[in-house]
Amino acid sequence: MEMYIGFCQFSVCWGDKERNFKKVENLFLEIKEIKSLKIIVLPELFSCGYLFLDEKEVSKFAEKVEGETYYFLRHLAKNYNSIVAGGFLERDNNNFYNSALIVAPEGDYLLYRKIHLFKDEKDIFEKGNLKLNIFNYNNLKIGILICFDYFFPEAARTLAIKGAQIICHPSNLVLPYAPLITQVRALENHIFWILANRIGVEKRGDKELKFLGKSQIVSPKGEILMKAEDEEVLKVVKINTEEANNKKVTDKNDLFLDRRREFYEI
Ligand code: ACM
Numbered sequence: 681m682e683m684y685i686g687f688c689q690f691s692v693c694w695g696d697k698e699r700n701f702k703k704v705e706n707l708f709l710e711i712k713e714i715k716s717l718k719i720i721v722l723p724e725l726f727s728c729g730y731l732f733l734d735e736k737e738v739s740k741f742a743e744k745v746e747g748e749t750y751y752f753l754r755h756l757a758k759n760y761n762s763i764v765a766g767g768f769l770e771r772d773n774n775n776f777y778n779s780a781l782i783v784a785p786e787g788d789y790l791l792y793r794k795i796h797l798f799k800d801e802k803d804i805f806e807k808g809n810l811k812l813n814i815f816n817y818n819n820l821k822i823g824i825l826i827c828f829d830y831f832f833p834e835a836a837r838t839l840a841i842k843g844a845q846i847i848c849h850p851s852n853l854v855l856p857y858a859p860l861i862t863q864v865r866a867l868e869n870h871i872f873w874i875l876a877n878r879i880g881v882e883k884r885g886d887k888e889l890k891f892l893g894k895s896q897i898v899s900p901k902g903e904i905l906m907k908a909e910d911e912e913v914l915k916v917v918k919i920n921t922e923e924a925n926n927k928k929v930t931d932k933n934d935l936f937l938d939r940r941r942e943f944y945e946i
Contacts, residue, residue, distance in 0.1 A: 681819060681820070681920070681921045681922065682918060682919070682920050682921075683716060683717055683718060683719070683918070683919065683921065684711070684714055684716070684718040684719075684916040684917065684918050684919075685719040685720075685846060685872065685874055685897060685916065685917065685919055686711070686718065686719070686720050686721070686874070686897070686906070686914060686915050686916030686917065687720070687721050687722075687874055687875065687876035687877075687895040687896075687897065687906075687908070687914070688704055688708070688720055688721070688722050688723075688876060688913075688914040689723070689876060689877055689878065689879060689893060689895040689908050689911070689912065689913050689914075689915075690703050690704065690707060690723070690726075690878060690879065690912040690913075691703075691878065691879045691880030691891075691912060692723065692725070692726055692727075692728075692729050692730070692878050692880060692882075693729070694728070694729035694730075694884065695728060695729055695741065697727045697728060697741075697748055697749070700726060700727050701752050703912070704722060704726070704752075704756070705756070707912065707913070707914040708720070708756055708760055708914060710914045710916075711760060711762075711914065711916060714916070715761060716761070717761055717762070717763070717785075718760070718761065718762045718763070718916060719762065719763045719764075719765070719820075719822065719846060719848065720756075720760075720762050720763075720764050720765075720914070720916070721764075721765045721766065721848045721849065721850060721874040721875075721876035722753075722764065722765065722766030722767070722850060722876055723766065723767060723851060723852060723876050723877055723878035724767035724778065724780065724794075724826050724827045724850040724851050724852040724878070725767045725768065725769055725778065725852060726749075726766045726767055726768075726850065726878065727748070727749040727766075727767075727768050727769075728741040728768070728769050729741075729882060730852045730878075730882055730889065730891075731882045731883075731884040731887050731889060732804055732884070733884055733885050733887075734804075735804065738769065738776050738804050739776075741769050742769045742770060742771035742776050743768055743769065743770065743771060744770070744771060744772075745770060745772075745779075745791050747768070749768035749781070750768070750781055750783065750789065753765075753766055753781055753783040753789075754783050754787045754789075756783075757783045757784055757785045757787070758785050758786075758787070761785055762785065763782060763784050763785070763817060763820075763822065764782075764783050765780060765781065765782040765783070765822075765824055765848035765850060765874075765876075766781065766850055766876075767779065767780040767826060767850040767852075768780070768781065770791075770793065775806045776804060776805050776806065777793040777794070777805055777806055777808060778793070778794040778797065778801055778805045778808075778826060779791060779792060779793045779794070779826075780792050780794075780824055780826050780848075780850050782815045782822055782824055782848060784815075784817050789815075790813060790814075790815035790822075790824065791810065792808070792810060792812075792813070792824045792825075792826065793806075793807075793808030793809060793810050794807075794808050794826035794827070794828070794829060795807060795808035795812075795829060795835065796828050796829045796832055796835070797828070798827060798828035800887075812825075812835060812838045812839050812842070813842070814839065814842050814843055819921075820845065820846070820921060821842075821843040821844050821845050821846075822844065822845070822846050822847075822848060823836075823839030823840075823842070823844030823846070823847045824839075824847065824849075824850070825839070825847060825848075825849050826849070826850055826851070827849070827850070827851040827852055827853060827858075829849075830849065830851075830857075830858050830861050830862055830865060830875075831857070833865065833868070834946070836865040836869055836871075837868075837869060840869035840870075840936075841936065844869075844871055844924075845871055845872060845921050845924035845925065846871060846872040846873070846874065846921065847865070847866075847871055847872070847873050847874070848874050848876075849862060849873060849874060849875045849876065850876055851875060851876060851877045851895075852877065852878055852889075852891055853877045853891060853892040853894070854889050854890065854891060854892065855892075856892065858875060858877070858892075858894075859875070859894050859896055859907075862875050862896070862898060863896075863898050863902050863904065864902065866898035866899065866900060866902055867898075867900070867902030868935070869900075869935070870900040870901075870923075870924060870926065870927050870935055871900055871924045872897070872899060872900060872919055872921070872923075872924055873896075873897070873898040874897050875894075875895050875896050875897075875898075876895050877891060877892055877893055877894060877895045878891045878893075879891050879892075879893040879910045879911070879912065892910075893908055893909055893910035893911070894907065894908065894909065894910070895907065895908045895915075896908070897915075897919075899919070899923065900923050900924050900926075901923075905917045905919070
């Protein structure tokens with residue numbers, strides 16, 4: 681299936697959901713003329729920001745799954761005929777998760793909770809406790825990971841084995857490795873990869889983080905189809921999702937069928 685896929689990269693305003701929603705909606709105007717179905721990925725925790733000093737702050741911005749961020753994503757999905765993925769701070773009873781949603785134009789969705797927590801996230805979030813699942817929409821099979829998950833090849837491989845053609849990757853990158861590693865993840869699994877990072881600096885108490893930008897879309901051959909530097913931008917590229925179904929690297933080698941699981945000790 682031919683379709684556009686893209687990322688929305690911007691500087692998140694800490695603690696200001698309304699302003700972040702406005703920024704994103706302005707960037708979505710870029711694609712208002714594209715009427716066909718698209719997939720657009722927003723950054724990790726795009727609605728509220730990343731650095732939280734204590735549980736009280738986390739609690740203030742946390743939402744149930746079907747909260748403000750879900751309703752905003754559903755609005756974008758419906759109004760721009762898009763499948764939209766993005767991160768939010770989830771509350772489930774007394775637990776907080778670094779979560780993300782993939783939302784379809786009709787409002788159905790898949791919830792994912794980040795399984796590999798990065799650095800100080802370990803102090804405020806629970807580790808994700810949901811299986812790596814695929815969002816099926818018509819003939820599309822879409823997977824999702826959040827930021828630091830890219831460092832663990834098993835996560836992307838699991839989604840690819842489950843049939844993912846495209847991995848959505850909402851991120852708040854601070855280390856420099858993701859552009860390279862996500863290129864490799866796309867190539868080694870023959871899938872498309874949409875890395876959506878944020879930009880800007882967040883300073884909270886004595887903590888300060890600068891986010892990298894460098895969002896990118898990678899093909900199943902590991903080619904960078906589209907990329908950003910450190911600007912606020914929504915970029916799309918046309919792909920054919922069928923390309924992700926072919927796992928052959930030569931006429932005698934198939935990336936999935938040639939696996940030798942009896943030799944892997946993990
Ligand atoms: C990260 O996982 N936000 C680096």
